[in-house]
Amino acid sequence: MRGSIVVSGVSKRFKRSSGDKLSSFKETVLSGFRPIETHSFWALQDVSFTVQKGRSVGVVGRNGAGKSTLLRLIGGVGKPTDGTIDVHGRIGALLDLNAGLSDDLTGKENVFIAGVIAGMTRAEVRSCYDSIVTFAELEPFMEMPIRTYSSGMRMRLAFSVAAHMSPDVLLIDEVLAVGDLHFQRKCLERIATIKASGTTIFLVSHDSSQIRALCDEVLLLKQGRVITYGPTQAVMDLYEADAAPALEDRPNIAVEAERLPGGRLLQHGVNRSGSQEVQIKAVRLLHPDGGTARTIVSGGGFVVEFDLLAKRPVHSALASVTIHTRDGSPCFDTNTEIGGMNLGVLTDSVGLRLSIDRLDLAGGEYFVSMGAYLQGWQGLYDYHDRCYEFSVVGPHSGRGFMNPPSAWSRLPPASSTGKGDAGTAWHSKGAGR
């Protein structure tokens, strides 16, 4: 479909020649045509996801997580070492705004150059030239060489040109807003308009608030791998917990992949994250009577039990449990802080139980995630992302995930009682207020 992005199994390896010298014929000849020693690293590994037309997807992750590499590969710059990328429709990019601006040329000349570089034809630039100038608020300066512009004016001009593209897929790398506060707000409004017009947006940013404001889904990358891809709220919570300064990039304690009962592989960096100083062990999904709950009846009780194993004594750790729908949206999220439980000093192992009296979920399949966090949510010890699965038997309309006790009934005819009149009277009164 036009405007969609399909990335499947993409890996990208970069070769770095030893030393920072650029290669030359001379060197190649002198080294007797032996291949110059290189070491390579994987910038992306086995990345797969799909973006539907008109969705906006944010990419988060630390520096070097592979965000920009992914963005450029999607833009057709370079070729993945492995896997395929399908982008349907015209691509536009909002990045490196300064690229292609020439100091000695006038604002007007630069609009045309930046426009064609951004992917517009000259006719297209001409037709929205006035709009570009008005948006940039630079009407009086267009005949002046831009070496006389302030850096803010240059950025406004460049952003304004780039924001007038009408691509099917818009790739944005960090430059969502430029200039002063007033202009930044204008930039964000413009992006929102582009999004509303049905353009698919792929946004790389470090600014959590912008991602939360603009994105439908978020892709969390870590060292070139997809940690998780799902609804903004859920992924950003995980990212922010993970990105807390106390947390090391790698687990402090070596951790091997575990095979969970049910066959799923629990692997650090894939569906497990955190420093591992406290580990979540032996997760049990149970019926209230203690039997293993692979399937529950809608409205029935549900118990989650797990052990926390501390590798060193920790203070006031926190634990959370989240129930997700199949597509990753959280439907229930709670933690020991909400539950008023203080874990105190954790020295060895402690078992925790979360009893849910009734789980009024619609029929379907659900996943459970759980996490163990540092005191005051300062960082993440361990997180099992949607590793545990159970199903709910019950009515399901295809939308929504709640199934509280509910009943339909027919109201008595309105004319036979005064009730209907009273309702109308109340409504008109309400409108009058």
Next chain:
Amino acid sequence: MAALPSSISFGTEGARCRAWVHARDLAYELVMRELKIRYKRSALGIAWSLLNPLSQIIILAFLFRSVLDLNIPHYASFVFVGVLAWTWFSGAVTTAAFAITSNAELVRRPGFPTYVLPLITVASNGVHFVLALPMMLVVTVLDGGRVGASLLCLPAVMAAQFAFTAGLAYFVAATHVRFRDTQHLVSIATMLAFYLTPVFYSSAVVPAQYRFLHYANPMAVLLDAYRSILMDGVWPSLVPLAGLTIASCCVLATGMLLFRRMSLSFAEEI
């Protein structure tokens, strides 16, 4: 889908047509930018582009008419034609080395058609040739040369030179990304080629046993054709020119293929 740098699965005919229009507009704007930047802040402006070949012409004309007489009739216009066409060629090929490496931010840009960049170096050098043409005609006429209907095939000869030069430009631009001493090799090679090509001497003096080598040199064939048109007012000889056109197309196709293969790794190597 192969992630080509030029177009990302445009699919429909209209989109492909649009991509061509865009590439043309892009080339136009970037050539104009290069010319404007070069001449905007100089008093003489675009006239500078003529001074370099002019000085060379004056030196050569003095040298080979007054000092070491080569006995070539209408030597001023003879050397004028040679130097102008040669300057276009050698200027384009030597600056092509930087077509990719000095435009890193454009090459790394999603959706940017990288293949336009070497064409821009050839075209902006070609602009100087075109601008000098009227002056060349004036000199020819003053020098007693004849100009006639054969001028009509000048664009075809220029197109052949464009194709040949562009093929080499693709090759040089792509190679320079991998091997940064390509620029030095290219300037040495063009200097050697300058003496192997009848720029300031006539192809008539080439000994018969080397004549085949002479015809294997596309620039020699091109210069002969230019001189037939601009000095003698006759149609250039068809067979070498047809061979040249075919050879130019082959060079261009090879250069583009190589460029396309190597362009996939440009972004990470510059």
